[in-house]
Amino acid sequence: MSDLQDRMKQAVAAAATEQIKSGMVVGLGSGSTAALMIQALGAKLKSGELSDVVGVTTSFQGEVLAAELGIPLKSLNAIERIDLAIDGADEVDPAFQLIKGGGACHVQEKLVAVRAERFVVVVDSTKLVDTLNLSFLLPVEVLPGAWRQVQAQLAAMGGDAQLRMAVKKAGPVVTDQGNLVLDVKFAAGISDPAELEAAINNLPGVLENGLFVNITDQVLVGEIVDGEPRVRDLVKR
Known part of the structure; x- marks a missing residue:
């Protein structure tokens, strides 16, 4: 991954993490950008900026990372609610419909997403498409x-x-x-x-399949503009 790409992913992960408040139950997504979000959350918990946050992971990969960072975890069966879920996507269309599952975690990802009060998707601009499935299977x-x-x-x-x-x-x-x-x-x-x-x-x-329909509340898009990372809050069409 190039330095610019890495900075772009860091920026969008940080923007999503800003929405996490103390006392929340948070769905922790899968993939490279979600991993950066989990790392940012772990840093905020360690510094004391956030407290009493409980994570619900969507993959074994995320579970291992969150555990290493000391983020308290619970299973779907052990929680009453998920306040906010943050995850990536492989494709996003103008109506905020998604294809997910490039990492083969879409069953647990969908369980967490539909349970959440708010579902926020973090992607880079290459994931935005007019029609799903023309490029991504x-x-x-x-x-x-x-x-x-x-x-x-x-x-x-x-x-x-x-x-x-x-x-x-x-x-x-x-x-x-x-x-x-x-x-x-x-x-x-x-x-x-x-x-x-x-x-x-x-x-x-x-x-289950990787179509996520009428679930997404917000899409944050990482972009590079004039050589600098920027985060765009997408408007649903």
Whole structure:
């Protein structure tokens, strides 16, 4: 990552962290920008600027990082509410509909996002698109014994679905829930995210897909302007 990119991600992570107040239960997202946000939160708790903040993580990766930083954690089943969730996204359209799941954490990410009173998304400007799925594949988490069946059903819906393979191990990617991921491409992109999210999740063998529909309250975009990092608060269309 270049120094400018790193500074841009640091800026947007810091802007999101500014929304965390003492006493909050906070959903801690996954990915590189969310990791910077978790680090910023850890620093504020250590310095005493914030206190009594409890985190709910969306991935094992985030859990390990938060634990190393001394951020108190609770599970979804152990909390009554989530005041604020902060997470990244792989694509964001003008209506604030998202594709997430590049890190195969979208099941827990969606559980946390829908539970939160406010869901704030932190991205860089490259993640902004007019139509979802033209560039980034849609992740669909499936039961291991059903991936071929679901693949065929997605093909019947017009989606080319390929099993996600691991990079540094032999065989497929296995999620934190012990399932597999199909990455799906629809030739014309996704024109109706709400309809497709429901249709895919209705397929037997599917646990969840990476479409996040009508969940996002705010999108903070990191940009480089005149060689300096800037954060833009996006307006929903």
